[in-house]
Amino acid sequence: MTKTSRSPRPGRKPVTIADVARLSGFSAATVTRALQQSPLVRPATRQCVERAVEQLGYRPHWFAQALATRTSRTIGLLIPSSGDSFWGQVVTGAERRAAEAGFSVLLANAHDDPVLEARATDLFLSRRVDGMILAGTVGREVSWFAAGQPPVPVVKVNWETSFSPVRLDVTAETVDALVARVRRAHRRSAISDISVDDFSAARRLTEYLIASGHQRIAFVGVAASRTAILRVLGFRKALMEAGLEPAGFVTGPQTLETGREAALTLLSARSAPTAIVAYDDMVAIGVMRGVRAGGMRVPDDISVVGFDDIEVAGFVDPPLTTVSQPKEAMGRLAVEVVLRGVAGNPLKEAHLMQGELVLRGSVGPAAGQQRTS
Amino acid sequence: MTKTSRSPRPGRKPVTIADVARLSGFSAATVTRALQQSPLVRPATRQCVERAVEQLGYRPHWFAQALATRTSRTIGLLIPSSGDSFWGQVVTGAERRAAEAGFSVLLANAHDDPVLEARATDLFLSRRVDGMILAGTVGREVSWFAAGQPPVPVVKVNWETSFSPVRLDVTAETVDALVARVRRAHRRSAISDISVDDFSAARRLTEYLIASGHQRIAFVGVAASRTAILRVLGFRKALMEAGLEPAGFVTGPQTLETGREAALTLLSARSAPTAIVAYDDMVAIGVMRGVRAGGMRVPDDISVVGFDDIEVAGFVDPPLTTVSQPKEAMGRLAVEVVLRGVAGNPLKEAHLMQGELVLRGSVGPAAGQQRTS
DNA sequence: TTGTACGCGTTATCAG
């Protein structure tokens, strides 16, 4: 249903500083100074100007200000999608912090498309943002800025990129070497970055499963992405230190469906795992569905853990044990890094934030252990 | 963990149209025309200019353009919170549509605070947005714009406001009168608005329950808000037309906890309902938990429905039957309305969008009916 | 303490 009706044309022309100057009887320069709380202006004058501002409903014209001062007080924020509550939380943190500093946020969605990513950085640049935050991007850095160095401070958040697949039969030494190698790729760039320590998170999650008595643990959702590799390596590391072998790896796109099928496959194997580490919560939920479809129960027969602590994770049955990423904090920190850059401190910063284990109902004691005891 | 290291100062001064003019050997005016694809410029000249642009990496300075053309090609979008995936979807739709039209989105979060809402509209105005979308706002319209008419096209989306509580013992005539009254409050405003037809959605949802054999149906989450009242009225309307009486109303804040407690209370009554309509999905999930805590099952013993189709709704157990709001479409439409206003058609538009019933697993045949048959 | 004059980077209006 749609209804329309006339409404008065809002065509009042905006009031400028000249109008204020005229009404108050002072010059435009004085008005500017009064508005900037400059100590050079007499209190009585300030009063007078403020009255005129009030009366006319004057608001400084932001473009003109920006043009004159050469700063836009705007930060470009590129994320994969606003519809994703994960990134939504990052935006919330960023927006809050920016507002505190008197900055606003220019938002763009990349929808996982490198072309859109490049277009967005272009947009930001021509909008003369004072800095930009590139979050969850998939494209290659070179495609963003033609001449190497970006002209404004840039920070990457949870930057994703493809890596040649890691051999799964790594040894104790190669795990550390590979982690170092993956991290080094970050360091080469001159662009600041913030990311969550996926390696450590996966390691702690796996250690928790081992401490719960699990000995046969599989990983579902292996892929050639930076994040996936670090999580696999953390998983391997924990296993090695406990003298255990992985109970299986399932490769595939990081979707619910992958998790479902993987669970069905793994459960029908002769030596089925008693616990599954999923690449992320969505895959984990798929695993839980697969487990149920296979006639078994979580966590009685098999334990499941995920990553990210997405909103849904706390609402599935049983609620999912996972590791939560500091989403709002990442957004805030990203803005702070950019702000430091804007303030004229052109340092590259690299932040590795720690996730937090969220213990819920999807992990129980190892089923095998129960039988033998 | 934090690491910092030196990086080359990015202080190249941006290239201006004058640089392009110099290099290409033409005047700035011609460069502008070439870039605007004006037919007034000779192809050879255009080529020449384009080469210079390429070579210098020139990008038009957006403020200066905006200042000269008096349009910012920006739309202000105010939402309660980016962390909420409901609004995130609205943003996605808006952002997409805006990008198609070459506009960008300036985002602000109100966090349900009328003060922040007013500050945001102020920000938008001083940023000279071409139009603004005020979504899910709670404040009073008068507080937004000092001088009555806003100076740019504005559209409200799912505008929320408090209403004097509706008497629950309405009659058939008063239902229609009340719906009309609630809607009239919208019409009085000169500001365009988009909202979902909550009355009709609630009515259809309730009709569906009745068609499933339910006769004793309660409503949980009554409050003095516009949305809540329309949903209650839709619920009442469906019941009346079927010659049924409501099995109860529970008032309270629209949270999961309210739902939980309400379920416990309703189930222990002498004539317990066989179905519950919750104000929204979060309340509905609370109801489901309460039902389970009370030792009964959904949908075997009692059916539950919600509103909004939030992300979580499809993942709870059983998946929730609800009515989905056209979130992305609302965002798109909002941008379109603003764009029409920008194009110089200052009409007030009122759009009532229809939600869609999403039938999932939380509704079954009436338990009472099963027993008697 | 206040006013004047100029620059910020573009676009639009007129002449040529």
Place this chain on the structure above:
DNA sequence: CTGATAACGCGTACAA
């Protein structure tokens, strides 16, 4: 077809 020139609204040296 192209080139001067004047806005656009504000900040800021510099002068008063």
